[in-house]
Amino acid sequence: MLASGQEQPSSSHRPVGRWPLPMSGFVDALEHLPDAVSVSAALRNDAGQAVDMRVEYMNKAARSGQPNPGAAIGGLCSQLWPQMVDNGSFAACMRVLNTGVSESGAFVWTQDATYRPADYEYQALRIGDNRLLWVLRDNSARVLRAELLAAVTTELASAAETDEVLRTLTTQIMPAVGATAGGAVLNEPDSNTYVVRHIHDAEEGPRPPVPFSVNAPYPMAHTARTGQPLYFSTSAERGEAFPEAAPFFTDRHQSTAVLPLQTSSTLLGAVSFHFAIRHPFDAAERAFLTALVDHCAQAVERIRLRATLDKAHAQLQVLADLGRLLPTSLDTSTTFDNIVEAVVPRIADGCVIHLVDRTGQPALATVRHHDADQEESLRSLLHRFPPQLDAAGGIGAVIRTGEHELVTNVPGTLDQLARSTEHRAALRRLVPAASWLAVPMAHTGSVIGSMVLMQSATASALFTPADVPFAQELAQRATQAVINARRYAEQRDVAHTLQASLLPGELPSLPGMELAACYHPGAEGTLVGGDFYDIVPTGKDTWMIAIGDVCGKGPHAAALTGLVRHTARAAARADDHPAAVLQAINTAVLAESQQPRFCTAAYARLHLGRHTATLTLTLGGHPRPLLRHANGQITALGQAGTLLGVVPTPRLHTITYPLHPGDLLLFYTDGVTERRAPDRMLGEEGIRHVLHATRNGSAQDVIAALEQAIIDFTPRPLDDDFAVMALCLL
Known part of the structure; x- marks a missing residue:
């Protein structure tokens, strides 16, 4: 065996024999293998013992690991890859050449000038009498996948917001699996509205969220709508299935995997992975990508469940506090102050209460906002432009009809409510709200006022139809001091629903x-x-x-x-x-x-x-x-x-x-x-x-x-x- 510092083999240390296998078909087969394969001729000493090998052939995978593949052909293995001498695999090759008994093993490759440092497995077998077939397999993928899955599990377990889960998906998972681009489509809680929440692009960086239609003829829309995963190894496959989506893809999108973001009971959206190099998406890779996305889906569902629980708990706590506070005062002003102090900012960013006065018109009873400047602007606006009962929407319509009003298109609704150019300008000067929920305040069948809860554009969640019962209960408590029985009924309903889930x-x-x-x-x-x-x-x-x-x-x-x-x-x-x-x-x-x-x-x-x-x-x-x-x-x-x-x-x-x-x-x-x-x-x-x-x-x-x-x-x-x-x- 040649060790570092020994002389080159003499003329008697020469390759002997001829390659005994049919060349063309054998080489073609080796070229398509994902493992690095080389064939080397034995160099034997005068005693006939193999002491080194000279490289005769390297397949495509083996050549890709060499800085100068052409120079490697004809080189001595002990000089090309001295780490083989250090890790014992070179000695194994010599034994195989001398005994004809195949050997296999594993080592960690650290010679980064050649193959990528990683965990490898090797197999060595003799061809004929004097040639060695060497197969090197990168075994790190399985290890790296297990490590990534463990890291992602830990990361997602600590996530408290949906955006944290999606950041983990697009900034940690997607780059780690080699995706050059990808995105996540997620529905908004308690709605059929979908938004592209995060997009990972290795070149362009993250993009802001945009609305998304699950009825569009795109792969992401199809999976978000049906829950069916899609795998396209080539752009041609993807283009044939979704021709309308072709303009959105570039050369960096050769292969695509789209997986449903879903739990056992809920389809939350879809996740796409785009790869610049061709991926066959074998069973192992599909299972791995599915496991990663499933972890994200479970985390999103857990966070939503926790948010629902926290929201329900906060709502119930507000009602409990009011059950304790409202009986302490018979003063209307104090009663409403207690309500808005309990509501803002725990439940809403702002709260406005109107009572019908002796003339039958809405009169401002109290206003509260977590932003003091916004509170003053609201107060001034409502004094200058009080609600009118003949209005098509807003506070006046709620009092007139006794029906609640849930608004999520705030700019459009404000334009409809504006009664003059001056009124419209005053409305637009307000800090934009994201949604509001107005409910009537009824007593013995008659509407005596209204309560409006507001969420600003920076709020983590908009009001939804699920919030209407709470708002109505809150309004009812504003007109009736004691309704504790309803609070307990709502509490039990929430508990039973959550327990059933x-x-x-x-x-x-x-x-x-x-x-x-x-x-x-x-x-x-x-x-x-x-x-x-x-x-x-x-x-x-x-x-x-x-x-x-x-x-x-x-x-x-x-x-x-x-x-x-x-x-x-x-x-x-x-x-x-x-x-x-x-x-x-x-x-x-x-x-x-x-x-x-x-x-x-x-x-x-x-x-x-x-x-x-x-x-x-x-x-x-x-x-x-x-x-x-x-x-x-x-x-x-x-x-x-x-x-x-x-x-x-x-x-x-x-x-x-x-x-x-x-x-x-x-x-x-x-x-x-x-x-x-x-x-x-x-x-x-x-x-x-x-x-x-x-x-x-x-x-x-x-x-x-x-x-x-x-x-x-x-x-x-x-x-x-x-x-x-x-x-x-x-």
């Missing part, structure tokens, strides 16, 4: 398996519970089963429950091993929580065979599920493990257990075992009693009997919510 709409149908489940909320007045269950397919004849309990109650617990549930689903796409999924949940909870938060969870992978099933189970601090065998014997499965969201590396134990026909598996949360009577708890023993009593019953019979046993255990109302799920192999 955190549970499956219906259980799937599994071949040869009966499923049943139930969720029961806690005592009346609880906002949202933290118990959940889920079951979704992860592959052919393979299903994910999850059940868990998030600490706390209310909107933040619901947001955390949504994070846990969606993280489990997203993680299972990449690796459905139960321990890997629970580790992903643990990482997400740690990254998300601003204050100590934790949860318990049981995650199982169920593989269905023809007559049996295999359960792979991992528990993260969760009660062990109970397995009732066909013979009636009951076994607790698994080991509890560590709570999730407490330490970076929880202790997780995985078991694999066979299921046979007649076996019934019961998952439950601690709300079942901790059901308390004055002197005892239901406990695991109580569950076992129900399983024994329903030995001949179906999964639904077991769930119904257990639910009734929990409720009947004590006359006291439920202290905690609970979830149970039963699976019976038929």
